[in-house]
Amino acid sequence: MTKKAIHYINQFFGQVGGEEAADSKPIFHSELVGCSNMLNQMMPDVEVTHTIVCGDNYVTNHTDVALEEILGWLEKQEFDLFFAGPAFMAGRYGVGCGLVCKAVKERFDVPVITSMNEENPGVEQFKTEAYVFQGGRKATFMKDDMEKMAAFAQKIVKGEDLKPAAEEGYFPRGVRFEIPHPEGTMAADRVIDMLVKKLNGEKFLSELVIPKMDKIPPAPAVKDLSKMKIALVSSSGVVPVENPDRIQSASATKWGKYDISKLDKLPQGVFKTIHAGFDPAAMCAVPDRGIPVDAMRFWEKEGKFGKLHDYFYVTVGTGTTQAYAAKFGREIAADLKEAGVDAVVLTST
Amino acid sequence: MRLEMGNFHVKDIVFGDTLSYSNGVLTVNKEELLNYVKEEEPGIITADLRIVRPGDKVRLCPVKEAIEMRCKVSGKSTGIFPGVTSPMAQAGDGRTHALKGCSLIVVGEHMGGFQDGVIDMAGKYQDNTIFGDMVNLVFVADTNEDFERFEQQKKNKALRWGGMKLAEYIGQCVKDLEPEDMEVFDLPPVTERSAEVNALPGVVYVLQPQTQMETMGYNTLIYGWDGNHMLPTFMHPNELLDGCMVSGSFMPTSSKISTYEFAVNPMVKKLMEQHGKTINFLGVIMSTLNVKMNEKDRCAKMLALMASNLGAVGAVVAEEGYGNPDVDYTAALVELEKIGIKTVGISDEATGRDGGSQPLVSMNPMTDALVSTGNVSQLYELEPMEVIGELEALARDGNSGGWEGSIHEDGSVTMENNGMFCCNHISGFSKKTCADF
Numbered sequence: 001m002t003k004k005a006i007h008y009i010n011q012f013f014g015q016v017g018g019e020e021a022a023d024s025k026p027i028f029h030s031e032l033v034g035c036s037n038m039l040n041q042m043m044p045d046v047e048v049t050h051t052i053v054c055g056d057n058y059v060t061n062h063t064d065v066a067l068e069e070i071l072g073w074l075e076k077q078e079f080d081l082f083f084a085g086p087a088f089m090a091g092r093y094g095v096g097c098g099l100v101c102k103a104v105k106e107r108f109d110v111p112v113i114t115s116m117n118e119e120n121p122g123v124e125q126f127k128t129e130a131y132v133f134q135g136g137r138k139a140t141f142m143k144d145d146m147e148k149m150a151a152f153a154q155k156i157v158k159g160e161d162l163k164p165a166a167e168e169g170y171f172p173r174g175v176r177f178e179i180p181h182p183e184g185t186m187a188a189d190r191v192i193d194m195l196v197k198k199l200n201g202e203k204f205l206s207e208l209v210i211p212k213m214d215k216i217p218p219a220p221a222v223k224d225l226s227k228m229k230i231a232l233v234s235s236s237g238v239v240p241v242e243n244p245d246r247i248q249s250a251s252a253t254k255w256g257k258y259d260i261s262k263l264d265k266l267p268q269g270v271f272k273t274i275h276a277g278f279d280p281a282a283m284c285a286v287p288d289r290g291i292p293v294d295a296m297r298f299w300e301k302e303g304k305f306g307k308l309h310d311y312f313y314v315t316v317g318t319g320t321t322q323a324y325a326a327k328f329g330r331e332i333a334a335d336l337k338e339a340g341v342d343a344v345v346l347t348s349t
Numbered sequence: 350m351r352l353e354m355g356n357f358h359v360k361d362i363v364f365g366d367t368l369s370y371s372n373g374v375l376t377v378n379k380e381e382l383l384n385y386v387k388e389e390e391p392g393i394i395t396a397d398l399r400i401v402r403p404g405d406k407v408r409l410c411p412v413k414e415a416i417e418m419r420c421k422v423s424g425k426s427t428g429i430f431p432g433v434t435s436p437m438a439q440a441g442d443g444r445t446h447a448l449k450g451c452s453l454i455v456v457g458e459h460m461g462g463f464q465d466g467v468i469d470m471a472g473k474y475q476d477n478t479i480f481g482d483m484v485n486l487v488f489v490a491d492t493n494e495d496f497e498r499f500e501q502q503k504k505n506k507a508l509r510w511g512g513m514k515l516a517e518y519i520g521q522c523v524k525d526l527e528p529e530d531m532e533v534f535d536l537p538p539v540t541e542r543s544a545e546v547n548a549l550p551g552v553v554y555v556l557q558p559q560t561q562m563e564t565m566g567y568n569t570l571i572y573g574w575d576g577n578h579m580l581p582t583f584m585h586p587n588e589l590l591d592g593c594m595v596s597g598s599f600m601p602t603s604s605k606i607s608t609y610e611f612a613v614n615p616m617v618k619k620l621m622e623q624h625g626k627t628i629n630f631l632g633v634i635m636s637t638l639n640v641k642m643n644e645k646d647r648c649a650k651m652l653a654l655m656a657s658n659l660g661a662v663g664a665v666v667a668e669e670g671y672g673n674p675d676v677d678y679t680a681a682l683v684e685l686e687k688i689g690i691k692t693v694g695i696s697d698e699a700t701g702r703d704g705g706s707q708p709l710v711s712m713n714p715m716t717d718a719l720v721s722t723g724n725v726s727q728l729y730e731l732e733p734m735e736v737i738g739e740l741e742a743l744a745r746d747g748n749s750g751g752w753e754g755s756i757h758e759d760g761s762v763t764m765e766n767n768g769m770f771c772c773n774h775i776s777g778f779s780k781k782t783c784a785d786f
Contacts, residue, residue: 164784172785175704178724178766181782187695188615188777190720191665195693196627198718199550199663207782208698208719210712249501250463250601250749251726251765276463276501276747277673278640279564319601319672319699319725319749319767322706 003080003157005043006050007036008070008100010093013139014053022092024055026069035142039083042150045157046081052100056092059099067103079110081153086115086135086145087122094122101130111156115145118171127171134169228342231309233332235317236283236290236349237275238266249276251319255328257335261310265294277318278349290314291347309341317348351535352587353444355422355528359451362400362484368522375418375448375519377486382515386488389514392507395458396490399737401470403482408734408762409454409468411461411742412770413505414512414596415480415607418448420520429517429592430608432573434510440572441534441587446523451484452609453519455505455512458491461742462503463749464567466602466770467762472732476780477772480609486519488512489737501747504566505598513595513608534587534621539631539659549629552663553656554586554620555685557677558611559600559669560637567599569606569669576637581652583659584633586617601749601767603725604670604697610776616667616695619777631659636681638674645677653684661690667775668696671725675710682716693718697773698783699725702765708783721783723773725750725766733760743768 011021013034032040033051040048052070059066082104084097094116101112115135116123123132131152135145148169155162164179165172181190190207197204222228239247245256260266266287273283273290288294296308313332317325336344360373369376379398387393401407419429424443428435457465468480475481492507558569560576569576572593584593594611617633624630636652639645656664664685668678675696682692698708698721706726743751743764750768757763766772773779 162786165786166784175786176698176700176708176724176783177704177786178727178781179784181780184780186615186777187720187722187774187779187782188619190782191616191693191695191777192619192623192627194718194720195552195663195665195691196623198691198693199552199628204718206717206719207721208708210714210716210719248752249747251767276749279502279562322701324701324706 002045002047004078005046005048005081005083005153006052006074006077006079007039007048008052008054008082008084008097009033009035010096011053011055014051016053016055022055022057025058026052026054026066028052028073035146038143039146039150042147043154046153049079050077054096056096059096060092063099067099070100071103071107074104074108081156082110082112083149084112084114086142086149087120088135088139088141089117089120089137091121094120095125098122098126098129102126105129113149113153115149123171128174131170134171222343225305226303227306229307229309229340230296230305230343230345231336231341232291232293232296232312232347233344234291234312234314234347236314236347237273237316238271238283238287238290238314239274241270241272243274247274247316249274249316252316253324255313255315255332257311257313259310260293260312263293264297266291275316275318275349290349296345309339350442350585350587351533352441352591354532354534354590355444355446356449356530356532357446357523357526358529359448359484362451362486364400368519370448370523370526375451377519382518385518386511386515390507390511392492392494393490393511394493396488399487399489400484401487401737402484403470403475405470406472406734407470408731408736408740409456409487410736410738410740411457411465411746411748412454412468413457413465413598414455414509415609415771416453416512416516417609417613418451418453418516418520419592420446420517420524422446422524426591429520430513430595431593433570433595434513434517437572439588440591440593441585445591446520446528448520448523451486452480453512453516454480454485454487455508456487456489456738457508457742458489459739459742460491460498461746461748463501463747464503464598464600464602465742465748466768467743467764468770469731469734472734474729474731474769478770479774479778480770487737488515502567503598506566509598534590536586536621536624536630542629546625546629549625549627550663551631551659551661552620552628552665553631553634553659553661554617555634555636555652555656555664555666555681557636557638557666557668557674557681558594559597559605559674561640561674562599563640567597569597570595571635579635579637581634581636581648581655583655584635586621586630586633589614589617589633600670601725603723603750603766603769603772604775605771606669606776607771610771610774610778614776616665616777620665628663631661638668638670638677640673645680649677649680649684652681653688653690656685656690657688663691666692666694668694669775671697671699672710679709679711679713679716683713686715692716693720695720695722695777696775697721697723697725700783701726702728704786722775722779723766723781724783725773727766729764729766729769731762731764
């Protein structure tokens with residue numbers, strides 16, 4: 001069964017004009033324009049139905065308006081795939097393709113496929129948002145680049161197994177999955193091979209390349225603790241015994257927020273831990289050892305700090321992915337800021 | 350130290366009157382074995398034995414342990430698990446006979462837990478565990494251990510000990526037979542090696558078994574000793590191959606090393622094979638995994654120095670687990686690299702359902718040679734199959750790879766890799782890896 005696709009290109013390839021036409025607004029063609037025809041002919045199971053042509057300056061300088069126009073028009077179309085480019089080394093074209101692909105992916109959740117040269121700044125900016133194929137430096141690579149995009153689209157619509165980024169030819173999107181080892185080689189043999197090569201100073205390929213880390217700068221130190229409103233945030237899994245938000249015992253995808261405004265401690269039997277990564281007996285007996293409300297009330301009464309925030313925030317740390325942890329962090333931080341919390345005691349297990 | 354491993358290659362297991370082995374067929378008497386195990390482990394209240402073969406449309410769940418059936422023929426130790434099911438004695442010398450190409454698998458009749466797993470004998474996931482590709486004797490039983498019946502973390506003591514005792518009882522049937530082939534593991538003391546061998550790069554195998562549970566009864570055992578109470582220790586590889594280690598009952602099963610794999614450790618065997626050819630295999634540094642930062646740091650620094658004192662210039666580090674223990678794993682690799690010892694790490698990853706999470710909890714660019722054996726967060730879709738045990742255990746009992754709703758009405762299953770029994774085979778058997786998409 002044929003699937004439908006829509007193709008986005010810039011003013012130059014859309015035959016509007018060169019640099020002087022870079023401010024042109026989106027034009028929606030139901031007759032394919034320029035390279036869209038070539039793309040269409042490459043895919044037996046995909047029909048390219050429309051070409052969208054937009055000026056590079058327009059989409060990069062007036063992004064919100066441009067995307068609104070494009071997405072608004074797409075709302076009325078039926079399509080299963082979205083293509084943009086190839087953009088070669090053209091920087092603004094690459095960024096334009098990336099912006100449109102990202103917006104289409106978010107709104108319509110269809111596969112979005114583009115192509116750029118590795119030196120195009122659009123690669124770094126959008127490789128996690130779309131399938132960005134590794135393209136040539138200039139338009140003489142048009143056919144080669146589109147063939148890669150087309151072959152991949154064919155695989156998608158035929159439901160074939162999609163291979164890792166390096167094999168398919170797109171820039172890694174920042175996601176990793178399990179696969180059968182390509183040569184079916186046992187891990188112990190792979191270790192020996194890597195070890196002997198490393199010992200002999202030969203080249204070897206690590207199966208997991210350690211990426212650069214996000215460095216989050218620590219917040220500035222609190223100035224006057226006695227005036228600070230402090231909140232308790234924890235990955236200890238301490239929740240009301242009925243676990244009202246059904247937070248998972250491992251690999252959590254949720255966090256909870258619970259009222260402690262009338263409590264001086266977390267009583268046994270009222271709170272418990274649901275964390276599956278340690279022996280829960282001690283913490284269930286004294287839930288304050290996960291979320292130290294008792295100690296915080298003590299120091300609050302002593303005047304050591306201003307006020308304990310009326311709620312604590314909690315999730316389960318074990319097996320919980322970094323992506324979810326970061327999401328929880330952003331959501332909880334937003335809530336804390338709104339509540340005027342100045343500092344946080346973060347307890348872990 | 351010299352260990353002779355006499356192999357008997359089992360092609361099939363059948364029930365019969367007399368426990369015996371002949372021409373590749375292991376015959377077991379069900380009643381005799383069940384009577385024996387119930388007498389040895391009175392905690393076992395109901396028990397059965399089943400035979401499963403590769404290609405049988407059978408799902409085992411909840412799997413608690415897998416063991417190679419063996420017996421000790423000669424040597425210092427009188428049993429196959431010294432310090433555990435037989436008196437403490439040194440493992441790794443003399444002669445041991447083993448029933449190869451098969452295993453004894455322990456399955457809970459009803460109750461599972463966080464640490465238990467699934468094995469499929471057919472279908473898409475048959476090859477995901479080595480046990481799907483061998484004929485297995487399945488010991489499925491329930492116990493009177495009511496104190497942990499509804500606990501998520503279970504020691505599974507009666508079942509695990511029952512399994513070990515059965516494995517040894519059955520293994521006795523080849524004690525007096527002539528092995529079909531013999532593997533010899535003969536590695537002299539580090540100071541008594543030839544000039545040619547000493548000229549090769551010295552390599553150690555650093556094993557980090559799962560020892561993070563502070564409460565006793567859950568961790569990996571070394572000669573029956575809870576690994577939580579250990580510091581890095583230098584050992585002879587033969588000790589591992591001869592049963593000095595017993596797998597624990599803690600943490601998600603896909604990252605576990607079963608007792609079978611501790612003894613049939615392919616990484617140790619490959620290092621032995623390379624000894625005298627490409628490397629000088631110095632031996633095993635048995636380390637630990639800990640929960641406290643100062644314990645992690647102490648072990649990493651001590652094991653690195655131990656490797657250095659042994660003259661190692663290369664090291665293989667294996668981590669039994671993921672998540673928190675990644676800190677110990679990366680620390681060990683980094684401490685070794687810091688003193689100029691070239692490392693290769695072997696473990697699995699946790700990249701999340703969407704694949705977008707940091708694959709290891711702790712990462713350092715100095716760890717530039719890593720072998721990846723699987724992804725604990727990978728979603729698996731299992732077709733319906735006949736079940737030995739109780740499939741509900743996956744969804745009901747807090748299994749690390751299952752959840753409420755994991756099991757569909759037709760018996761098909763959606764689960765995470767986390768819950769498939771030892772499937773990331775950190776021992777080195779894994780034929781999986783991870784890749785960027």
